[in-house]
Amino acid sequence: MATDSAQAQKTAKVRSFFIKGVSIAVLSGMLYGIYSSCLLAATGSGEWALWYGDWYLAGSEATIGGVVLSFAMACLILGALGSGINDVISAVWMVAKAGVKGKFRDFLRCFKSKPGLVMIVCAIIGGPIASTAYLIALTMSGPIATPVSALCPAIGALIGRVLFKQQLNARMVAGILICVIATFMIGSSAFTGIEVNVQFLLGLAIALIAALGWGIEGAVAGFGTSVMDYEIGISIRQTTSGIFTLFVLTPALFLAAGNLGLYPTMLFEAFEGPLVLPDTAILASPLIFFLISGLAAGLSFGFWYKGNSMCGAALGMACNGAFSFWVPFFSFLICGLYLGWGYVDGSLDASTGYVLTPIQWAAAIVMVVGIFLIAVNPLKLFKEAEPRAEEGTPAEKGTALDAGEAGASLLVDKTPAHKLLPFNYAILRLFEEGGQADTQQVMEALRPRYASNRQFQEKTVSEALMTAEQNGLLEETGYEATAPGQLRVFYQATSEGREMIAKYIG
Numbered sequence: 001m002a003t004d005s006a007q008a009q010k011t012a013k014v015r016s017f018f019i020k021g022v023s024i025a026v027l028s029g030m031l032y033g034i035y036s037s038c039l040l041a042a043t044g045s046g047e048w049a050l051w052y053g054d055w056y057l058a059g060s061e062a063t064i065g066g067v068v069l070s071f072a073m074a075c076l077i078l079g080a081l082g083s084g085i086n087d088v089i090s091a092v093w094m095v096a097k098a099g100v101k102g103k104f105r106d107f108l109r110c111f112k113s114k115p116g117l118v119m120i121v122c123a124i125i126g127g128p129i130a131s132t133a134y135l136i137a138l139t140m141s142g143p144i145a146t147p148v149s150a151l152c153p154a155i156g157a158l159i160g161r162v163l164f165k166q167q168l169n170a171r172m173v174a175g176i177l178i179c180v181i182a183t184f185m186i187g188s189s190a191f192t193g194i195e196v197n198v199q200f201l202l203g204l205a206i207a208l209i210a211a212l213g214w215g216i217e218g219a220v221a222g223f224g225t226s227v228m229d230y231e232i233g234i235s236i237r238q239t240t241s242g243i244f245t246l247f248v249l250t251p252a253l254f255l256a257a258g259n260l261g262l263y264p265t266m267l268f269e270a271f272e273g274p275l276v277l278p279d280t281a282i283l284a285s286p287l288i289f290f291l292i293s294g295l296a297a298g299l300s301f302g303f304w305y306k307g308n309s310m311c312g313a314a315l316g317m318a319c320n321g322a323f324s325f326w327v328p329f330f331s332f333l334i335c336g337l338y339l340g341w342g343y344v345d346g347s348l349d350a351s352t353g354y355v356l357t358p359i360q361w362a363a364a365i366v367m368v369v370g371i372f373l374i375a376v377n378p379l380k381l382f383k384e385a386e387p388r389a390e391e392g393t394p395a396e397k398g399t400a401l402d403a404g405e406a407g408a409s410l411l412v413d414k415t416p417a418h419k420l421l422p423f424n425y426a427i428l429r430l431f432e433e434g435g436q437a438d439t440q441q442v443m444e445a446l447r448p449r450y451a452s453n454r455q456f457q458e459k460t461v462s463e464a465l466m467t468a469e470q471n472g473l474l475e476e477t478g479y480e481a482t483a484p485g486q487l488r489v490f491y492q493a494t495s496e497g498r499e500m501i502a503k504y505i506g
Contacts, residue, residue: 006481013487017466021310025319028303033326035086035296037334040138042289043082044341046273051078051266052139067259077253079136080128084246085270087127089294091238094302098235102454106422107232113425114504115228119236122217127241128249130213133206140203148207151367155215171373178370218308225305226471227505229424229455229464234302282338309467324367411437411445423455425505427464428473431493432501436477438488439465465491473497 042048051074069077098107110116137145225233246267254263271287308316336342336354348355372378411430415421421429430437430445437445439462450456468474474491481487493501 006479006487009481009487010479010489013489017463018311021307021316022319024303025307025311025316026322028300028307028320029323030326031296031300031303032320032323033330034334035293035300036134036138036323036327037330038289038293038296039082039086039135040331041335041339042086042286042293043078043135043139044335045284045289045339046271046286047266047269048078048082048273048286067257067262069257073253073257075136075140076132077250077257079139080132080245080250080253081266081270083127083132083135084242084250085267085290086293086297087131087238087242088246089242089290090298091235091242093295094231094235094238094298097298098231101231103229103232103423105420106229106424106455107235109420109422110228110232110425111236113422116236118220119228119233120240122220123237123240124244125213125220126217127237128245130210130217131241132245132249133213134210137203137207137210140206141200145203145207148204149210149214151208151211152214152218155211175370175373178366178373181366181370218304225309226468226473227424227428227501228422230302230306230309232422233305234298237301238298282340284339309471311470322368324364328361328364411435411441413445413449415449420449421505423450423453423460424464426450427461428468428493428497428501429505431474431491432498434492434498436490436492438490440488462489465489468497473500 044052095104095107098104110119134145134149137149251260251263254260271285271290273284273286275285275288276282277284304316304320307319310316311319332342332354336348336352342348342352342354344352413426413430414433415426415429420426426446426449427442430442439458442461442465443456443458446456465474469476469491472494474497475494477490477492479487479489
């Protein structure tokens, strides 16, 4: 039966899309661990080691370039400087990546659009504020500040409930409470070999600021990436964050400290340091670590956006939230083992902060359990053979059709002749006034003006349609198998989707 074949192919397509989204979200968390550990390595090498020096341990005042600064101001300045350098390098990586894929013009066009403005606001919240706070917390409390910042999915769930009336049931509340318990485990004095002092606890408190910023970003940025290509979205995010942090926030902090002239000196000295450690083959240049951390940060945030849009924001943030494990893991490998920061008198020592004690590992695992409980109903996840919409899977709302039943496309590209839209915007604009179409019909409608665009590919269009359906802009109307292995899935805009398309990209 044709309908049986169509249903089987449709089920396989939905499952493949869902698994890809989850995999990308998990990979995002792993890359976040690499980003964090390499950023920590960069700001602990070369001139950075001298800047932090003994004053970090004393926690009173700092002497940087002959200028005496308060402990708090030194933390702010060095945190903003490191975060800004990382995000500027990350922006260069991401814009170059988008350019290689033929998306640079769309990047410029999206910057001036309403969804682009949403991404800019999120970039300021998640970059200069949250990322700087995270780096300060990381330097003050070490890698165990990371699980505290991993509260962002819990905070995102609360913000979504207050601002967007999103679901917050008893299961999610239980998950949030588990995250809070894990935070108390991390901040307690039960760790052996680690001194819990004012500086340590202040670092954990600052990590909560990072969690708040990223929770806001995760809750708000979903709209931007539901209509915008994720590689363009992350390019806007990193460019905005890098420019604002390094060239606005950081000089403002130097000015507040009363020595703006120290800013250009430290900016250049931030990359100084030997390429390798003396008498070893160990790479230790801050520049090398910044290049790696910038690339990993851009890929991590980009995959976070893409994973959220494919498998649902709640589940995507939960999978990404496993960075509470990956950060201490990669910090142990890169900083603890590779750079030798985890050794005391030739042996690995938990007092360094790079060799985590069992309770610290347990706290990170408890945090991950709480995050998944916020996003996933365990009973439904294991009871059902196919993940359904509540768990982040695109629901199979369409009806299996007999071959040829769908009819012709009603979609027409009505964008003014003198104006080209970003490719994903052009796809959604076709559905603004009603009508339905599948991937091939969308491509035919756009072919006259977008055929030369390197994004004009069946895979790209199909994924854009499925992502828009997952985020409520489009809905399925039917599907049919036209030949073995060939499936047509038809979409139309929802009433809310038409309003959103008209308001933001119309």
